[in-house]
Amino acid sequence: MKRKDNKTIIFLLLAIMMMQQLLAENPIIRHVRTADPSAHIWDDKGTLWIYTSGDPNDSCSDYSTMDGYRAFSTTDMVNYTDHGVILHSSNISWGVPGYMFAPTFAYKNGKYYCIYPHAYENSYAKFNCGIAVSDVPQGPFTDIGILEGVTGEWIDPCVFSDTDGTMYLYWGIHQPKVAKLKDNMMELAEEPRVIEYGSDNFFEAIYMHKKDDIYYFSYNTGKGGYYAMGDNPYGPFDYIGAVNPAQEQDHHSMIEFKGQWYFFYHVQNYNGGNGCMRNTCAEYLFYNTDGTLQEVYPSLEGVAQVDAPVVSFTSPTYNQKFKAPANVMVDVNATDDKGVSKVLLYLNGQLVGKKRKAPYTWGKGHSLLNGIATGNYTLKAVAVDKDGKIGERSISFSSYTD
Known part of the structure; x- marks a missing residue:
């Protein structure tokens, strides 16, 4: 049992190291x-x-x-x-x-x-x-x-x-x-x-x-x-x-x-x-269809390696505020020349969703994204392409009461 646990730990460490090299x-x-x-x-x-x-x-x-x-x-x-x-x-x-x-x-x-x-x-x-x-x-x-x-x-x-x-x-x-x-x-x-x-x-x-x-x-x-x-x-x-x-x-x-x-x-x-x-x-940097620029916000992730997935949030927006209990609709864009194999969604570090094909949307009827209590939250979307390369993006939002 210990040997199996050790192998799992080594695999996770290697996965983390690979992710860091690609971001x-x-x-x-x-x-x-x-x-x-x-x-x-x-x-x-x-x-x-x-x-x-x-x-x-x-x-x-x-x-x-x-x-x-x-x-x-x-x-x-x-x-x-x-x-x-x-x-x-x-x-x-x-x-x-x-x-x-x-x-x-x-x-x-x-x-x-x-x-x-x-x-x-x-x-x-x-x-x-x-x-x-x-x-x-x-x-x-x-x-x-x-x-x-x-x-x-x-x-x-x-x-x-x-x-x-x-x-x-x-x-x-x-x-x-x-x-x-x-x-x-x-x-x-x-x-x-x-x-x-x-x-x-x-x-x-x-x-x-x-x-x-x-x-x-x-x-x-x-x-x-x-x-x-x-x-x-x-x-x-x-x-x-x-x-x-x-x-x-x-x-x-x-x-x-x-x-x-x-x-x-x-x-x-x-x-x-x-x-x-x-x-x-x-x-x-992203452009809208009319040529205008989408707003850029600072992130810790930065950008991924040029041949890794490109990830962005359409919803929620940067530091968006919701009235509690909040119902949050999540819309993620994930693109890659080789094709995206899956997108994982995390809320404050907890996995709350996984999709293998677009559209990468969550919210309606999702128990962990509906009725969110007062507080500050971080969503992270992680996209994996068909070669196993990773791109990710985080965005923060808050839920408040009057």
């Missing part, structure tokens, strides 16, 4: 503090690159201690290679130590470009937009000067390469601006334009991406990530609303990799972190 788990970068992830795919379509700013590992009082940029790469969204510091303030002759805020990257003319905001005096208000280049995506990058006409309060640049190869630079604090770049990547090709986006809540951290001929202008309001949509890179854009409302300090990027869209951001609460000791995370 990135947030934060995806833990051994160093990183923020402001800028995600890119270059000529090698099988590799995704993330470039980040760097925070101190142990303590900080403000952002002046941000002192360099790092590069990371992955082929499977779970295992990341750290290529180290690719540009440091000590390499920049015209700047001061520290003050290396969120960078952006581009590829043109056979070179990789790092376009970055850096202070020329010890002040958040006195920044230039620096240019550094490398022959390889992992750097190191060499500073070659500043981009004239882009200066001021910490800048927060974002380079967008349109499908015709035209490069646009977006930047600004409180007022978003855009201008086309010259082919030399060192000068603006036109006078900057102020962006109209249908709202007045812009603060910083512009990100621009394009899907199906729709241009997505997204940014941080100081209370989360929001966005607008348009039919050209200049705007005007139609304001839509939130994409990452739960992260007050939002500086994101969005990209498609191996057929799935991803949302990169940073958090402040990992392992004693704070507003200037942050860590990079990743989530799935």
